[in-house]
Amino acid sequence: MSTHAIKLSVNGKPYERSAEARITLADFLRHELGLTGTHVGCEHGVCGACTVLLDGRTARACLMFAVQAQGREITTIEGLAGAGGKLNVLQQAFHEHHGLQCGFCTPGMLMTLTELLRDTPDPSEVQVRDALSGNLCRCTGYGGIVAAALAAARSVRGA
Amino acid sequence: MKPAPFDYHAPRTLDEAAGLLATLENAKVLAGGQSLVPMMNFRYVIVDHLVDLAQVEGLRGITIADGVLRIGAMTCQRDLEFSPEIETHCPLMRVALGHIGHRQTRNRGTIGGSLVHADPAAELPAVCVAYDATVEIASARGKRDVPIAEFSVGFMATAVEPDEIATAIKLPLWPAGHGYGFHEFARRRGDFAIAGAAVLVDAPNGVVKRAAITLCGIATTPVRLSEAETALAGKKLDVANIKAAAATARALEPISDIHAGADYRRHLAEVLARRALTDAACRAGATL
Numbered sequence: 001m002s003t004h005a006i007k008l009s010v011n012g013k014p015y016e017r018s019a020e021a022r023i024t025l026a027d028f029l030r031h032e033l034g035l036t037g038t039h040v041g042c043e044h045g046v047c048g049a050c051t052v053l054l055d056g057r058t059a060r061a062c063l064m065f066a067v068q069a070q071g072r073e074i075t076t077i078e079g080l081a082g083a084g085g086k087l088n089v090l091q092q093a094f095h096e097h098h099g100l101q102c103g104f105c106t107p108g109m110l111m112t113l114t115e116l117l118r119d120t121p122d123p124s125e126v127q128v129r130d131a132l133s134g135n136l137c138r139c140t141g142y143g144g145i146v147a148a149a150l151a152a153a154r155s156v157r158g159a
Numbered sequence: 160m161k162p163a164p165f166d167y168h169a170p171r172t173l174d175e176a177a178g179l180l181a182t183l184e185n186a187k188v189l190a191g192g193q194s195l196v197p198m199m200n201f202r203y204v205i206v207d208h209l210v211d212l213a214q215v216e217g218l219r220g221i222t223i224a225d226g227v228l229r230i231g232a233m234t235c236q237r238d239l240e241f242s243p244e245i246e247t248h249c250p251l252m253r254v255a256l257g258h259i260g261h262r263q264t265r266n267r268g269t270i271g272g273s274l275v276h277a278d279p280a281a282e283l284p285a286v287c288v289a290y291d292a293t294v295e296i297a298s299a300r301g302k303r304d305v306p307i308a309e310f311s312v313g314f315m316a317t318a319v320e321p322d323e324i325a326t327a328i329k330l331p332l333w334p335a336g337h338g339y340g341f342h343e344f345a346r347r348r349g350d351f352a353i354a355g356a357a358v359l360v361d362a363p364n365g366v367v368k369r370a371a372i373t374l375c376g377i378a379t380t381p382v383r384l385s386e387a388e389t390a391l392a393g394k395k396l397d398v399a400n401i402k403a404a405a406a407t408a409r410a411l412e413p414i415s416d417i418h419a420g421a422d423y424r425r426h427l428a429e430v431l432a433r434r435a436l437t438d439a440a441c442r443a444g445a446t447l
Binding site for chain 1: 263
């Protein structure tokens with residue numbers, strides 16, 4: 001059982017902690033760094049609740065060990081809102097389009113859509129649904145989430 | 160749902176990685192971790208040592224030389240999906256990649272990991288079998304090349320020994336203008352496929368010179384539909400010949416499990432082979 005000194009950056013802030021090799025990035029974020037916005041659902045890569053950005057790309061935080069994130073840049077849901085907790089465009093769109101009910105899946109949904117809208121600023125509904133295929137929601141039926149994603153894309157484009 | 164304790168190793172060179180595998184007991188290679196880590200979380204897999212290849216130099220990248228496409232084993236699926244080389248020279252793989260898991264897992268999952276994990280339903284092994292690819296393998300004992308036909312040896316078992324590392328995959332390219340098609344059936348987008356079909360066809364002037372048809376999800380390893388390949392050779396790519404070729408799938412004796420029975424898989428094999436062949440024919444310029 002090896003223990004490792006882990007240095008990484010989360011939402012632009014550097015952290016240094018030691019962790020056992022078997023600690024997943026999701027548990028590291030939650031228990032070591034106190035960043036509990038990243039949710040842990042299925043712990044086998046199916047539900048998408050723990051999705052974070054790893055050097056700008058979405059990844060399941062339950063499917064990697066914290067030690068693998070050595071020296072990397074992580075973005076979590078805590079990194080989305082602006083100064084004073086002002087919701088960003090995507091978060092505001094979720095609020096306005098009823099993109100969440102219980103909120104458990106929401107952090108993962110937002111991280112997946114953050115990547116999608118960055119790479120595909122004008123997505124079709126099919127592209128949004130394809131991107132969201134890796135995130136499960138048990139409440140909404142996805143309609144509000146898709147509407148929020150498309151509205152956020154329009155808003156960012158100024159359309 | 161937490162993995163059992165283990166020691167983690169992050170070698171920087173292939174020699175160092177091979178050395179670790181040669182000496183450590185109950186060690187396993189960690190590539191992208193998108194199949195291994197869930198199995199560790201479930202404690203289906205309990206290891207004493209994980210040897211992470213992420214920092215090993217020289218295991219990533221795509222090169223083309225002498226008509227062979229070589230992909231480093233640690234190249235992630237998402238990088239392949241957006242690679243201009245893959246799009247131009249290996250479009251079958253590009254289509255298949257879109258069916259693998261989800262973008263969040265393709266960002267981490269690697270081609271080497273897919274091949275060595277060898278899930279019977281996996282897309283990339285089926286594509287590599289269609290290409291008659293060769294897998295490069297290294298260990299402290301030396302290097303060897305294994306033809307893909309000898310690579311899969313059983314249910315989630317490959318020719319890669321516990322002290323070995325798959326380092327690259329080599330695919331002999333098909334001629335420009337060849338046709339290709341990939342279809343699979345899964346209950347939900349991104350789920351493991353119940354069955355799938357990968358097809359390559361070289362048909363200058365509409366007459367089949369060579370065809371490769373591979374099915375996944377049908378047996379414990381990818382299956383070549385060689386009877387159909389032979390039946391198509393020298394024939395015109397038309398609806399009747401495609402139907403007849405796909406119908407050879409009726410002779411298969413597929414696996415049966417909780418997801419689908421053998422009869423249903425046999426039916427899917429024929430339908431998916433026909434659809435993939437139809438796509439391949441259209442892309443090869445045939446008018447159906």
